[in-house]
Amino acid sequence: MSSCKNCGTALQGHFCHECGQDTQSPIRNVFSLVSDYFGETGNFDGRFWRTMIPLVIRPGFISSEYVQDKRAGYVPPLRLYLFISIFALLLVNIFVDQLNLTKQVNGGDVTVQSDSAAVRAELENAGVTAPGEINFGDWLDAEEQEAVEKRLQLYTEEPRLAVKKFFSIAPQLMFIMLPLFALTLKLLYVRSGRYFMEHLVLALHTHAFLLLMISLILLLSLLETWWLAIWGNGFWLLLPEYATLVIWIWMPVYLFLAQRAFYQQSWVKTTIKYLIAGNIWMFLMMGLVLAAIIRSVLVD
Numbered sequence: 319m320s321s322c323k324n325c326g327t328a329l330q331g332h333f334c335h336e337c338g339q340d341t342q343s344p345i346r347n348v349f350s351l352v353s354d355y356f357g358e359t360g361n362f363d364g365r366f367w368r369t370m371i372p373l374v375i376r377p378g379f380i381s382s383e384y385v386q387d388k389r390a391g392y393v394p395p396l397r398l399y400l401f402i403s404i405f406a407l408l409l410v411n412i413f414v415d416q417l418n419l420t421k422q423v424n425g426g427d428v429t430v431q432s433d434s435a436a437v438r439a440e441l442e443n444a445g446v447t448a449p450g451e452i453n454f455g456d457w458l459d460a461e462e463q464e465a466v467e468k469r470l471q472l473y474t475e476e477p478r479l480a481v482k483k484f485f486s487i488a489p490q491l492m493f494i495m496l497p498l499f500a501l502t503l504k505l506l507y508v509r510s511g512r513y514f515m516e517h518l519v520l521a522l523h524t525h526a527f528l529l530l531m532i533s534l535i536l537l538l539s540l541l542e543t544w545w546l547a548i549w550g551n552g553f554w555l556l557l558p559e560y561a562t563l564v565i566w567i568w569m570p571v572y573l574f575l576a577q578r579a580f581y582q583q584s585w586v587k588t589t590i591k592y593l594i595a596g597n598i599w600m601f602l603m604m605g606l607v608l609a610a611i612i613r614s615v616l617v618d
Contacts, residue, residue: 323387339390369393377572378579381520395522403489406529410485465615491606492525502598506591520580538562
């Protein structure tokens with residue numbers, strides 16, 4: 319007699335009578351991941367915190383549990399990702415205009431100005447293309463390319479607009495990146511014998527984690543603004559900054575540890591594949607960001 323992979327109880331049907339988990343594994347079927355979301359949508363109950371806490375502090379743990387069919391106690395990956403994605407999107411739309419992008423020293427605003435002509439000359443001498451001189455070849459006509467160059471130059475001169483644009487499209491770009499990153503992992507770990515669905519589960523959890531951290535950074539930026547108004551400059555103002563720094567450090571460390579825990583390969587192999595996957599991810603993300611900017615310019 320077979321036993322439940324989640325709790326070990328002897329099975330007597332299609333569902334475990336002890337924990338309620340379905341005996342049919344969803345790993346081989348991509349459509350089951352989608353139906354997993356639409357079934358019981360919004361029913362997070364106690365599973366929410368049992369999922370969120372290890373999602374943040376135990377890299378790769380939930381993904382490993384899920385692919386081993388120990389999934390009854392956790393929020394399904396797609397449902398978790400969509401919930402965090404919607405939360406991040408709402409947070410961006412409500413609060414991104416209030417982000418504190420101005421640093422203060424001794425109570426005064428610090429404005430950084432640069433000589434654009436001098437910077438342009440240095441870039442040309444170094445053989446680097448300036449932001450406003452990107453050549454799109456035959457992809458865009460002259461008028462469209464000029465419009466895109468002006469938008470990129472605007473983002474260079476107005477960091478607030480660039481930050482707002484990035485945070486506003488981050489949830490959508492992350493969703494597009496999910497299958498691309500899963501495919502990257504499939505190719506890197508082709509000899510592992512894992513199904514594409516298993517790589518997709520890890521991609522869902524890691525991208526949900528990234529969106530959650532981006533949301534926390536937004537909240538900490540707001541907190542810094544409010545604390546500045548209440549406490550002024552001082553020790554208390556440094557707490558949000560230190561917390562933000564910890565998050566920025568934890569994100570790449572988390573992704574590395576998640577990859578190591580999930581695939582159970584040596585530190586050397588994990589490091590090499592992590593660097594390859596990370597560079598591919600950054601390249602694809604930069605391409606998607608540029609494509610989103612071009613689309614927004616052409617549509618507007």
